[in-house]
Amino acid sequence: MFKNIIDNFKNLEKKAKTIMKKGLEFCSILCIISLVILITYNFSFTTPILFIIGLSIFKLSLIFGIEFIICGFVADKVKKQLVN
Numbered sequence: 001m002f003k004n005i006i007d008n009f010k011n012l013e014k015k016a017k018t019i020m021k022k023g024l025e026f027c028s029i030l031c032i033i034s035l036v037i038l039i040t041y042n043f044s045f046t047t048p049i050l051f052i053i054g055l056s057i058f059k060l061s062l063i064f065g066i067e068f069i070i071c072g073f074v075a076d077k078v079k080k081q082l083v084n
Contacts, residue, residue, distance in 0.1 A: 008073060009073075012072065012073070012076050013076055013079065016072050016073075016075055016076040016079075017072075019068075019072060019075075020068055020069060020072035023064070023065070023068030023072075024065055024068055024069075026064070027061045027062075027064045027065035027068065028061075030057055030060065030061035030064065031057075031058060031061040031062075033057060034054045034055070034056075034057035034058035034061060035054070035058070037050055037053055037054035037057065038050075038051065038054035038055070038058070040054075041054060
């Protein structure tokens with residue numbers, strides 16, 4: 001199954017790969033921002049809202065990353081007319 005996923009990724013069109021890579025870069029930036037916020041909260045316990053904001057942004061970045069990957073594969077399959 002893992003080999004099948006790798007083969008599908010290798011057969012993606014260039015435009016789909018570019019969109020997926022840019023999307024994952026955006027998610028990585030969001031993740032780094034959330035980690036900075038969480039580290040700030042760790043060193044100063046003055047505002048608990050920092051923890052909620054940092055955790056929310058971290059979850060959001062993970063969800064966006066998964067969506068970029070799934071939507072990249074689906075868009076490629078639809079463009080190649082492989083979905084019934």
